[in-house]
Amino acid sequence: MxxxxxxxxxxxxxxxxxxxxxxxxxxxxxxxxxxxxxxxxxxxxxxxxxxxxxxxxxxxxxxxxxxxxxxxxxxxxxxxxxxxxxxxxxxxxxxxxxxxxxxxxxxxxxxxxxxxxxxxxxxxxxxxxxxxxxxxxxxxxxxxxxxxxxxxxxxxxxxxxxxxxxxxxxxxxxxxxxxxxxxxxxxxxxxxxxxxxxxxxxxxxxxxxxxxxxxxxxxxxxxxxxxxxxxxxxxxxxxxxICPESVPLNYDFVLSVQKDNSDYKEILYKNEFFEIFKMVDYSISDIKIDDEKPFMETLIYRKKKNGDTFSRKIGADSSGVREFFAWAIQIYKVIYENKIVxxxxxxxxxxxxxxxxxxxxxxxxxxxxxxxxxxxxxxxxxxxxxxxxxxxxxxxxxxxxxxxxxxxxxxxxxxxxxxxxxxxxxxxxxxxxxxx
The missing domain is CATH 3.40.50 (Rossmann fold)
Structure with a gap:
């Protein structure tokens, strides 16, 4: 990454x-x-x-x-x-x-x-x-x-x-x-x-x-x-x-089908975004963003206690991880772009x-x-x-x-x-x- x-x-x-x-x-x-x-x-x-x-x-x-x-x-x-x-x-x-x-x-x-x-x-x-x-x-x-x-x-x-x-x-x-x-x-x-x-x-x-x-x-x-x-x-x-976010469906799905992704694409590559995202699971050691399908094909790397690592596509991960991956963008905007979310x-x-x-x-x-x-x-x-x-x-x-x-x-x-x-x-x- x-x-x-x-x-x-x-x-x-x-x-x-x-x-x-x-x-x-x-x-x-x-x-x-x-x-x-x-x-x-x-x-x-x-x-x-x-x-x-x-x-x-x-x-x-x-x-x-x-x-x-x-x-x-x-x-x-x-x-x-x-x-x-x-x-x-x-x-x-x-x-x-x-x-x-x-x-x-x-x-x-x-x-x-x-x-x-x-x-x-x-x-x-x-x-x-x-x-x-x-x-x-x-x-x-x-x-x-x-x-x-x-x-x-x-x-x-x-x-x-x-x-x-x-x-x-x-x-x-x-x-x-x-x-x-x-x-x-x-x-x-x-x-x-x-x-x-x-x-x-x-x-x-x-x-x-x-x-x-x-x-x-x-x-x-x-x-x-x-x-x-x-x-x-x-x-x-x-x-x-002012960024009101009210979505009836899972937020990661909403962003994945959004036509204009310029609002969040660059954020996904920021180290600060990764620091926010890993709060969902501190075993996450790295991510590799897929530029075409970030909410499905991005690879998430985890480290075991013995030091071994393994990866999984975010589309195959838990719903909580997928959803927080999307919400972490908004938290990033609050802290580093001074938005009102x-x-x-x-x-x-x-x-x-x-x-x-x-x-x-x-x-x-x-x-x-x-x-x-x-x-x-x-x-x-x-x-x-x-x-x-x-x-x-x-x-x-x-x-x-x-x-x-x-x-x-x-x-x-x-x-x-x-x-x-x-x-x-x-x-x-x-x-x-x-x-x-």
Whole structure:
């Protein structure tokens, strides 16, 4: 195996906070933050957070625990959904299959609550902090706002604020049971644009992009195309550094059939990748990457206690080894490329020891990446490895089937001296469990 070393990429593109509502099982606002606590307790966990030059102290990792079908995957999907507004920027409107079922009232979209609100706070490599709000409905953008500042202690300054000022729509049909693709609306939709420092010419160009009835793309994207530096920076973080990974199938299979493999191909040859991968089995002494079929034909070499070695193709190895081979790419991205990886049930094939090994490894390295993952593993409810702010729960109400996201930090009665947090959770003291 030709092993290459990699230099730590400097930077501090990190997620500070994220909010959303009316997405799949989440009806009410769900709030998630990666801010380290202001209390002295963080001195017990010096490797679990980084201190940025702009004044923020941000967590390196967090775990979201919940029962089956509780809504953990929907949290990850919401980030994918939010990111897609920037990737596929032709339009920004809400489809019926993404809103909470309790907000659907019949087939007519005008009689249902399609409003979705997303808020995100990020910091970029230069230390600049962004705050972004996107409010969309069935017709398109209701409100979009981008703000920026240079330090934690100063106020945000507006970059862009767009708000719908008129929305006079009428349905051409008298029926109440129209299908969504039969919906025929007529009317006028207008916006109020507030963009500090923009010329009248550019403002006019933006206003001309607003059509009467077709959903319009993000104004932040339009500003980036016009050369606005702050819009370009913010979109760059969302598109390139936020990596939600939610896969219904084995992750190694998903990557193996992926047409564009440039995102991970070079990583497989890095010595740092091998150091991560061998955590799955310390008898692994080397790997020989197959460039054509890395997830099937790569050779894994193991060393016995007597010093003898043998090899096996990864396609013939255990499912846990194959799956972790793929997930090790994402862990590499966190540590050596400073990506914000949100992994859905990464440890579904990993034993608790390996899961703890991975988290310890992420925290022990100096980097500006973040690793957020969902899990069924209640052994992650451990205040010896995590601060309370790093542990989140997702619970689903058995009557409304609505999900709720909350932090262990919301329970002041839970003290760090309490070592068996998982017992509190299983008894229902910390919210919903499968026993409800």
């Amino acid at each position: 030709a092993k290459q070393n990699v230099d730590l990429i400097g930077g501090d593109n990190m997620l500070i906070s994220y909010k959303y509502n009316n997405f799949l099982s989440f009806r009410q606002e769900a709030e998630f933050t990666m801010l380290a606590p202001s209390s002295k307790v963080k001195s017990r966990f010096p490797n679990n957070y980084v201190e940025l030059e702009n004044g923020y102290q941000v967590l390196k990792d967090a775990v979201i625990v919940g029962e089956n079908a509780g809504g953990k995957s929907n949290f990850v999907r919401s980030l994918n959904y939010f990111k897609n507004f920037f990737v596929d920027s032709d339009s920004a409107n809400v489809s019926k299959n993404t809103i909470n079922n309790n907000n659907i009232n019949g087939k007519c979209p005008l009689k249902s609550d399609f409003d979705q609100i997303f808020e995100m706070e990020l910091t970029n490599k230069g230390g600049r902090i962004f705050r972004y709000l996107l409010h969309v409905d069935y017709m398109g953008i209701v409100e979009e706002k981008l703000e920026a500042k240079e330090k934690k202690t100063v106020s945000y300054k507006p970059v862009l604020h767009v708000k719908r000022s008129e929305n006079n729509y009428e349905c051409e049909s008298d029926r109440d049971n129209c299908k969504l693709d039969e919906c025929k609306l007529r009317g006028v939709m207008s916006y109020q644009l507030t963009i500090p420092g923009i010329s009248d010419e550019i403002k006019k160009m933006l206003e001309e992009t607003i059509e009467d009835i077709n959903p319009i793309g993000l104004f932040t994207t339009k500003m980036a195309l016009l050369g606005n530096k702050l819009a370009i920076e913010f979109i760059g973080i969302v598109k390139n550094d 949100i992994a859905d049930e990464m440890d579904r094939v990993l034993n608790p020891i390996l899961s703890d090994r991975v988290i310890t490894f992420v925290n022990s390295k100096k980097h500006f990446g973040q690793f957020i993952f969902t899990s069924h593993n209640i052994l992650h409810l451990d205040l010896k490895n995590y601060m309370k702010e790093q542990i989140y729960f997702v619970s689903k109400d058995v009557e409304t089937l609505e999900s709720e996201l909350y932090s262990l930090a919301d329970f002041p009665e839970v003290r760090y001296e309490t070592t068996k947090i998982y017992e509190f959770y299983m008894k229902g003291i910390l919210g919903g469990t499968a026993s409800e």
